[in-house]
Amino acid sequence: MIILKLGGSIITKKDANKPTVDYDHLQRIAKEIKHAHVSDLIVVHGAGSFGHPFAREYAIGKPLSLKDDFQIKRIGFSLTQSWVKKLNSIVCDALRDVGIPAVSIQPSSFITTYHKRIHKGDIALIKYYVDKGFVPVIYGDVVLDDDPTLQVAVLSGDQIVTYLAKNLLPGRVILGTDVDGVFNKNPQEYQDYYLIKKLSSLQELESWDNNQTVDVTGGMLGKLEELLELAQLGIESEIINAGRKSLIRDALQGKKVRGTVIKK
Amino acid sequence: MIILKLGGSIITKKDANKPTVDYDHLQRIAKEIKHAHVSDLIVVHGAGSFGHPFAREYAIGKPLSLKDDFQIKRIGFSLTQSWVKKLNSIVCDALRDVGIPAVSIQPSSFITTYHKRIHKGDIALIKYYVDKGFVPVIYGDVVLDDDPTLQVAVLSGDQIVTYLAKNLLPGRVILGTDVDGVFNKNPQEYQDYYLIKKLSSLQELESWDNNQTVDVTGGMLGKLEELLELAQLGIESEIINAGRKSLIRDALQGKKVRGTVIKK
Numbered sequence: 458m459i460i461l462k463l464g465g466s467i468i469t470k471k472d473a474n475k476p477t478v479d480y481d482h483l484q485r486i487a488k489e490i491k492h493a494h495v496s497d498l499i500v501v502h503g504a505g506s507f508g509h510p511f512a513r514e515y516a517i518g519k520p521l522s523l524k525d526d527f528q529i530k531r532i533g534f535s536l537t538q539s540w541v542k543k544l545n546s547i548v549c550d551a552l553r554d555v556g557i558p559a560v561s562i563q564p565s566s567f568i569t570t571y572h573k574r575i576h577k578g579d580i581a582l583i584k585y586y587v588d589k590g591f592v593p594v595i596y597g598d599v600v601l602d603d604d605p606t607l608q609v610a611v612l613s614g615d616q617i618v619t620y621l622a623k624n625l626l627p628g629r630v631i632l633g634t635d636v637d638g639v640f641n642k643n644p645q646e647y648q649d650y651y652l653i654k655k656l657s658s659l660q661e662l663e664s665w666d667n668n669q670t671v672d673v674t675g676g677m678l679g680k681l682e683e684l685l686e687l688a689q690l691g692i693e694s695e696i697i698n699a700g701r702k703s704l705i706r707d708a709l710q711g712k713k714v715r716g717t718v719i720k721k
Numbered sequence: 722m723i724i725l726k727l728g729g730s731i732i733t734k735k736d737a738n739k740p741t742v743d744y745d746h747l748q749r750i751a752k753e754i755k756h757a758h759v760s761d762l763i764v765v766h767g768a769g770s771f772g773h774p775f776a777r778e779y780a781i782g783k784p785l786s787l788k789d790d791f792q793i794k795r796i797g798f799s800l801t802q803s804w805v806k807k808l809n810s811i812v813c814d815a816l817r818d819v820g821i822p823a824v825s826i827q828p829s830s831f832i833t834t835y836h837k838r839i840h841k842g843d844i845a846l847i848k849y850y851v852d853k854g855f856v857p858v859i860y861g862d863v864v865l866d867d868d869p870t871l872q873v874a875v876l877s878g879d880q881i882v883t884y885l886a887k888n889l890l891p892g893r894v895i896l897g898t899d900v901d902g903v904f905n906k907n908p909q910e911y912q913d914y915y916l917i918k919k920l921s922s923l924q925e926l927e928s929w930d931n932n933q934t935v936d937v938t939g940g941m942l943g944k945l946e947e948l949l950e951l952a953q954l955g956i957e958s959e960i961i962n963a964g965r966k967s968l969i970r971d972a973l974q975g976k977k978v979r980g981t982v983i984k985k
Contacts, residue, residue, distance in 0.1 A: 527854065531822035531853075534824070535813065535822045535824060535855070538824060538825060542806070542810055542825060543810060546807060549803055550803055553796060553799045553800065553803070556796070558792070558795035560798070560799060560802060561802060561829070563830045565824065565825070566826050566846070567846060569849070579831070582831060582833065582865070589795075589865065589872065590791065590792070591795055601849055
């Protein structure tokens with residue numbers, strides 16, 4: 458089994474001021490997945506511009522300040538859930554359009570978190586879809602949180618990847634992002650940067666250079682923490698650039714591609 | 722708690738040759754629900770023209786004839802799931818637009834059937850949403866079926882109503898349909914028809930007239946079987962015409978409205 462993550466920054470225009478799909482990437486990647494002819498595949502995707510602006514506006518996952526603002530947060534939850542679901546429909550439709558039997562799996566229908574970490578969520582049905590030849594497509598969503606100070610939380614696609622991987626023990630985990638992998642230094646600021654081919658711990662990353670310059674800002678640090686947790690369990694993963702043509706296809710087919718491998 | 726079903730024939734144009742929402746009905750009903758000021762509400766809706774044509778085309782829920790047609794059926798499953806999800810998005814958005822914190826619940830993410838009847842499906846999360854002040858909106862969908870001769874099945878909104886009612890024991894179950902209730906004779910064909918105010922068994926229905934003329938064709942018979950099952954458990958339900966202005970609002974508020982009550 459392979460778990461393939463498609464980053465929100467690849468399938469959407471992440472900095473758009475309204476939810477915007479990147480159809481060029483999405484349709485190309487759908488074809489690459491089709492042409493890779495992989496059996497037993499689960500696709501996880503991020504929310505990008507379909508999720509973050511709304512989650513931020515309504516402070517989903519931030520502690521509640523006043524009791525009575527919860528009705529507004531409920532509306533924000535409803536709105537965010539609706540937009541990420543729309544993105545998921547578009548992703549499933551793009552996959553089905555090339556002949557992949559994509560099945561939407563909505564996290565908020567069966568997963569809850571406790572303090573932003575998955576707490577309950579029976580994924581036997583996801584495995585069941587795979588066994589029947591479907592390709593489940595699950596995604597970053599908003600969920601109920603059992604922590605009474607939060608009530609609701611954002612569940613990232615990255616956390617879903619880890620949760621699925623821990624429970625289903627896939628042969629491979631591939632994260633398609635908008636960067637080539639993890640760099641020793643920020644390529645935007647330094648000339649003597651290079652791609653880290655293999656990473657075993659965050660300490661190792663820090664040892665190469667000081668933490669400030671290492672490109673683990675934003676989403677990448679969260680991603681690495683999730684993947685290093687998997688590495689501890691013996692599950693290897695790789696971060697590749699899904700924006701580069703054929704990389705998803707080649708990686709799915711087991712070819713060695715440019716990227717960072719996270720393993721013990 | 723109230724469980725309110727909105728029939729596919731009300732919120733969609735059921736006989737349209739492509740998926741078509743009936744926005745007049747949907748937006749009016751959303752406002753009626755809002756104005757009824759009900760706490761602890763679950764909305765269940767049918768699929769109408771968003772589900773039936775696809776389910777029929779791909780024979781979802783019909784026994785598999787040849788082993789190799791399952792890939793086509795998978796695509797049909799994916800397509801049907803996608804369309805009913807789109808309708809659910811539209812319903813949730815219409816409810817949220819009037820200020821109702823609607824939360825989409827996707828049956829195919831956590832329910833499976835055995836020979837078309839719900840077999841597994843943990844609905845604790847639906848109750849949890851209600852307890853937190855949300856309005857869960859669940860709908861007729863396609864699901865995996867544990868019967869190997871079927872593999873997949875259509876799960877009707879009506880069956881979901883019964884399942885939820887059995888497990889959550891709501892105070893009331895209201896079915897908003899496109900007819901006034903159950904008639905002794907088909908109003909389209911006979912002049913001496915009248916609305917049956919109270920129904921306790923299918924036998925009772927047959928005793929009024931011969932089965933051929935009683936208007937229990939199509940969806941209504943299935944609905945009655947589900948509701949009579951509930952009646953046996955002491956859960957009362959009513960079939961009303963959601964196409965008539967204010968009836969949903971009045972019924973939600975506990976007023977006596979024209980319709981058929983199903984009780985023991």
